[in-house]
Amino acid sequence: MNILKSFFCAGLMSSTMAATSMVSGSAIAAEVKLRLLETTDIHVHLADYDYYRDKQSDKVGLAKVSSLLKTARSEAKNSMLFDNGDLIQGNPLGDYIAKEKGLKDGEVHPVYKAMNMLNYDAANIGNHEFNYGLDFLKKSIKGANFPYVLSNVYVLDGDKDPSNDKPLYDPYIIINKDVIAEDGSKHMVKVGVIGFTPPQIMQWDKANLEGKLRVEDIIDSANKYVPQMKEKGADIIVAIPHSSVSTSERKGMEENASAYLSKVEGIDAILFGHGHLVFPSKKYEGFPGADVAKGTLNGVPATMPGFWGSHLGVIDLTLSGETGNWKVSDGTGSVRGIYKRDGRKTIPLVEADAAINEAIKHEHEETIAYMRKGVGKTTAPINSYFALVADDPSIQIVTNAQKWYVQKLVNGSEYDGLPVLSAGAPFKAGGRGGPDYFTVVPAGEIALKNVADLYIYPNTLRVVKMTGSEVREWLEMSAGQFNQIKPGMDGEQALINTDFPSYNFDVIDGVTYKIDVSKPARYSKKGEKVSDGHRIVDMMFDGKPVDPKQEFVIATNNYRASGGGNFPGLKGDNIIISAPDENRTILANYIFDQKTINPSADKNWSFAPLSGKAKVSFTSSPSAKDVATSMGFETMGMAENGFAKYRIDLSK
Template structure:
């Protein structure tokens, strides 16, 4: 494709008078130049600053707001590139509407791609959620991109003997030929290589779409193979778009490998994502090879710009001419937010760019109609404010629908009559999503937007066959959600911040108690760390202690059944049913058939009594409206935190 330099040259002459240049631009001399690299990551279709689940505008996300930062950032530098780190086409109801309703036929460009074209992105890579709707849909979406999309570790099958022999799904890398302005106003050529990577776990997470069509390589293995090829093309600089987080130590096939991507010779800059966090940032302190304050991985500049366009990631490079090429002589890393909190309130720092809104406006309006369709009613409110501390109606309704569906699927099969349980986790439970990131559906009509709010992901229903012993271990894995609590402690923090809520499975169909005085049997990654620890006590089925040898069918989703979350009991042969229906579609069908649903939680799990002991946890401020509806617990409001969360106390 033809690559222009129109936006690469941020027009220091035209704009510098209105905006102060970055010191790297202002202080550059002849043969010296400033190159600004901008990152968005994990946009997940969020073009508009609009929460489709709550059906209201917001101030804390949306590419239309980030676009204001892009214009500002370009004006501060004489040279810039705009790059995206993946997870573009899935993640909110607009993504589902495009995939399941409107489609991409007849010249319909995907709205996130249309918006990025308008902003003149220079390149992007694939994220794991790009594969959620299948390869054909993905490739149709990419056909409309006016920028190259790269990924070096996803290839058509069969794989070659080495990564460089693979027939990759998209190009492994691209070379951007540009003209760069130095401090004396002279133009020079520069060649920037862009290479991309995605977690190899897509083969598990989207097996139904990918098996037999593509295969993945280890991220670091692919980088070591392809970067020398890229360097051989005479590039001055290699930027790795690593849709992968930051973890240690290295393991073959690891999901979050960006630290070790940075270690590969020939890579100069790493842009990361996938984990929905900020880097530089304190959450990465203490990892060897990581400077969480300066923003380096293995000494190389790196950035992660959170998610949904909430931040613009920036890496400023000071370059110096070295013969006919350029070398990096200095750098700075930052993340620039679109919103700040003042006394717990969200205060926007920028306004939406109208042209970006216009690029997706038809699909936005159509999505609003899509999510407002009523499918039934609920006799009680559906909320997730207390989903991590008590049995919860938003999880309960998911389990009811899953059991209803799998019961039908098991009729007239060899597994007819085997007890059916359901595993479901709260997806919207605050945390990194913020104090408004909770399900909140009032009693009354239930619309599609409410179902999407209950179940965020386009997973499909699957069923696994386990033993009673497996069920116990599954719950032990889930119980890693909680910190160990010393008996007699006062207001001890309850929730483990490193444990994602989507791995906190509640098992319906059995009853159990969680003893917080015990250490966790599994760590946050699912590794067995204490064979003597047992938090799950009083585990019963139909009022009797569970038989460790009794078979059970557990309704779940393709992510969990495929090994996502590393839950014990999932092994070869465990999966006995692979459904064609998404979990969300099943919930909709269940509500339609029932007409009116009763989502009241049955309090089938609780914490063990610990006299004289209290714990605290954060939830959304609206939780105070639902305290009286919590089953099996009596949370007590304490205060509102500076971040806008409501702090509650639970007396055990």
């Protein structure tokens, strides 16, 4: 009886203390588990649908992430959900709303019709949010029922005194989060949330932002605001940088600053993005300061959950203390995918949330109908399977259209008579997008969905004036796409530099040239000169060697002309024409004008033949085998992640 009485009294006392704690927000020390969930780089992939292939997809969609989210929330007593940015641009649905249908006052963007169902706590602004201009951004975000944070972007006051500039959005917020401790007691945690976007938006969207905004360095902004957040009572601070990571020494105004951010005192968790990669993952094994097993950067829990809804980021924090005095005692970062690969097969891991798809059904169906409209015909198939290793029809058709457009612009102008060149790059060339991420247009009817597949970005056309020597340097930067090859070396040599973005591999039509990959790259991917040699050889115009002083006008896009990609000679100061039309609208009009097109590549560039053995390998889609055979490439079987391996002989 005494034993039973003791247990009864102890239990009664414990229950009484817990009840008192739950009512009053106890000052008794407790332990709280708080789960932070992240989405990033959705790029309007709301439904599990590929608008370019015009069919359901198991590899994309916020509707898929929603199913992961439900499970992740059910496992935790306390959770919060955040979005990192790059929401309103990135696929045909986004373009249809921004460019074709528009948003009426009070109308909710389909992005927010979906996201408002998921109860986000806060969100950050990505660089692509600015692609359609500030007015469209502001009108879109009005539809969000959750707050936005952005600490490093300011609206110009107009008096040239930066201290009078106002933040475009709140630099940070502090959320009073009610939580349940492990012992069942109730508490409140003040969660500070701060956001960042790449400073490069002023280059990438110069036409939309110049004279309206200014941008500060990400780390400087963190150092300015994090102490303020602490002073205002934030128990923990969650950073949401739309910024990836870099191993380079910090110099300021970095695009990819999340690793540096992890060293800022006071930041307890980092939900990052922009890189379209997954952290933690094997890719980051050996990255300075990264613990892939625990999911931390320099000890700070961190996640980067892929892109297009491929993953959900999960950070689990353990908080110790009491209301008004919480500390993070432990934390881990992890990611959960919506699919996995088994060889060539894509295996879905979750079903799409039907409620999300239903919420956007109207705009989704309108987009599909719009994309199915025909514009012309092609006499041959168009694909980008080998756009990185040979002159390619998917680039050729774009450069042809741009040249057609610019030639009309310069006729009768002060630039009439100057040779017109045209630059294009492969946007869908496998890589991070996987073995299905290639443009494939069969011979016959071309629809708007095919045009959007050939040119996936909402860039506008720009024309720059450059000399022959400057054109060569442009191409030297592009040639960083390739690893240095050692002729005569036995064994396999990988041709493609996988760290070099395919969208920076510009082909310039109108001149002919060869690329000597036995030479080192002249520029790093940051545009820094790292070699005195030249990979671009035998550069000709009209059958003659290009005069270094000869002037050319070159059609390109606003991203490249304004400095995007860090190309030498392209900083925005040599733009002679800023066209009002998007590059892909020009492409659609060109096809419509021609009615029937022949997309065959003119083979204006090739690899310089090398002395000695020079068999090099690269990957592409397994579906490209027949095309490979027709081009004289050797098929070598399957590679990792569902890709197939191919080989070229570059020896003389």
